[in-house]
Amino acid sequence: MASRRDELNAYTFARKRMVGAFLQPGGGGNDEDAPRPLRAVLPSFVVAAVVVAGFGMWGVLKPAAPPNWDNGKYILQGKSSTTRYVILNDGPNKEPTLHQVLNMASARLVLAAGATVLSVADDVLDKYPRRGATIGIPYAPDKLPKKDDAGKQKLWSVCDTKSKQNAQSTVGQSVFIAADQDEKTLKDPARVLDENQALYIQEPNLDAKTDGSFYLVDSNGVKHAIGTYNQTDEQINALKLALFGQSPEAQRVTKDWTNTLADGYPVQFPDIPGLGDKAQNSHLDMSDSKQKKVGRLLSFQDAFYVVGLDHLYQITPFQYQLMKYDPRMISVYGSSSEAKADPINASDINKLQPQIDNHLMTEHPDMPTHQLKAVNIGEKPRTVICSTYAGAEQDGRIKRTVWADGEYPAKVSANSLSAHVTAGHGLLYRAVDGDTLDASGQASSGSYFLITDAGLRYSLPASTAAPTADGSSAPAAPAAPAAKAEANEAQARLDYKDVLPPQVPAAWSKLVPAGPVLDTTAAAQPQNA
Template structure:
């Protein structure tokens, strides 16, 4: 008799045959349908994974031909060579440098790396760009408003002596000592002039050869610091240190202290037993003098010859009542505006120090002070001639800059403390590039940056590169002469306040120019101008049809200053 186990197994066998017959058409199959289904699913999954991995490896080794870079205004960089292109109108326009690409596309231009194979089937257009502009730009967060300095240092010559040389650049020394407000440095100009100056409170006060001003102020035995014309051109000029003018000097005046006096004689009033306040006798009475004014008049040969008849000038002491009775009307008499009230204390730089003019940005008016910096912090790299770049005028000997940094500098016109024209971009190597307009900084990615006001006389010392103009960046490069003219025009535009006697020898031969766009120099529009963000301009017209942009831009003539 069969057991229950045998019955269950028999039932399962019969059901299995029925299932195999219905699903597979073969009731005598060795494997059940479910087993074959699971085995097939596992094998299919493994094959799918292997196939995907194969495609992944192939894609990494042989990149696919994506066309995502085919966007108007896109900056294309070829992976294998680093060559730059702009995609415009279905063709690739080679670009000379990255700055030109940014100028032509504006702030919206994005950089995309594409393989040479993917670019091989795209037509090439005419190269565009500005020769000589930087191939890399400072980052927006690298633009700084650090102080600048112009230092009078020296270098060894072939004969073993030392010659004055000027260094200009970012102030990097924290050990510089500020010249006290009551002190001044005696400086002497280059050979051939031998003019001497007092460097006092951020200005240079010229000491005329005649008049005895140097001895009168107590600098007769002080050795002057030798400086060159580049340093002097950067220091704002103050008034000459000369005796104030006394009208009608030598004419007969009133009776004072029991004696008939002459116009131009000097007097002192008793103050607590000492002669405190000094006066000069003018044609209308006694005029108060500052201590400096008194010393200058006392040393002036005109006072000795006209007021004292060739004798040594001495101040006659008056009492307060007599002085009050003979005072001139307020506002009349000699003036010494701009000069120190008291003789400044001589400050003698040591052998290891350099005299520097420190320019610290401060609102709309930078603060300019004199400092004594260690000579090793006042150096720099020698300036060398470079293509498409004009050296400073006057030319400094050394330049120190901060690699990777930059400055948006707005030139300050001499004496008005107001920015004039478009700003300059100063790159990490110390070269300044004039912007065609203020809004050009937006195309370079500096939309939120503020320009730092710097004196035009200091900017003039820096090398000047080509003008950063979106219109010029979007058209084929011009000749070397035109590019150098743009560079020279930017250098001239930053030269307001420079001394006329200290112009470079080739200054008069330079074509005039400005830092405004072509529209500023001519009434005609520029047919090749491309707006930032819209890619390069169309292919240029033949050479027989020059556009307005080919004409040099004229800038207003600048007036020549004086050396002191």
């Protein structure tokens, strides 16, 4: 058994071996020659001191500002304050003068096209010998959309929402300029009206004694008045019954909302020669004598027909939906029977081919052809209804879609006075009048606007003409086709020289609240007050 002395010697030997394994021996061959710790650490301290001294020297020798920072070609931004400045040659003797600028848009408008942002130490800017007044356009945008995004068309949608009492004065409205997820929401097939769906709306009252017009809105964004001025109340009520059921209440909307819709042909009962308040027999040769009455509704496979005096009139499913409730049907079916289509046999259809007339199906091309159900009335109504501009068709006609749901397509701030623009996006566009756009997709006339994700539209004058009293620029002469790609001066200075502005119908554009005019002259005005 080892003695305590043997254990102590073993511990001492193990400790020396461990120390020797971590520290380089002194070279004498003796395990007692292990170096002192300071001998290994000292070189590290020396290297660290040299590095620190090097950084200190660089800080002393480093220039206080980038070369040529004050040549008037840069938007200067304080490193710490992020305040923006420009240098203009507008001193008493045209010498360079430093001006603080209210916002990024103003800074770009007072400099030549292609100006870039340069970061400069605040103390360098503070020591600049010549300082002028703060300049810029109040409330002009500070954040501008990127060049590659500004020319991409967005979905424009104006949405009206029904109040609890369906009162005209409390109709809510929001405007959306949508991209990314917001665009996907407005294109969601489950919420975009299809060919079997419609809306039932009423415009604001014309005055205290005159109700606003009632409309059927189809999936193509076309509004059809319910009846015409020369029809009786009985006929108009029968049309409403055919389309919307018993005692329907139309959703109140704003005039601005209906102005974005296309005007369609009014909804009326098809005109069948010989159909009136008294029953008449048809001259057609039919095997079933009950079907030989003028106005009788017939069906064969998926097609619908109305018996006339000398012709069998083919009608669309939508016209069939109307005809069932035509007051004149009482003379055909009686007051106690429901008007509905009876099947006609194949032999009669084949025999009557020369007498089949289908002109009613194409008489009004913008009229719906499918049977419709209004989605904003009845059970589980979708009362947030949106009229969407989705670009132009190949022939230049405005492409519209209609969207309906229980909530807005994106969250909006209560009582917001601006439009909802998808964050990080914007648009440089031309607002044009009319219902047909330039088929090339680029307008040759109209007014330039820039819209940012702040939700305001800013007019860009297309010439040096002074702004008019209402804040818009004086109209410019229409541009020649070869000049479409030429950006105006303000557009070029805002870094959108090569952007071709897409078209937006004025009916949607004017619903976005207007900001100040982005004018190069106004951007250089002092703002001392």
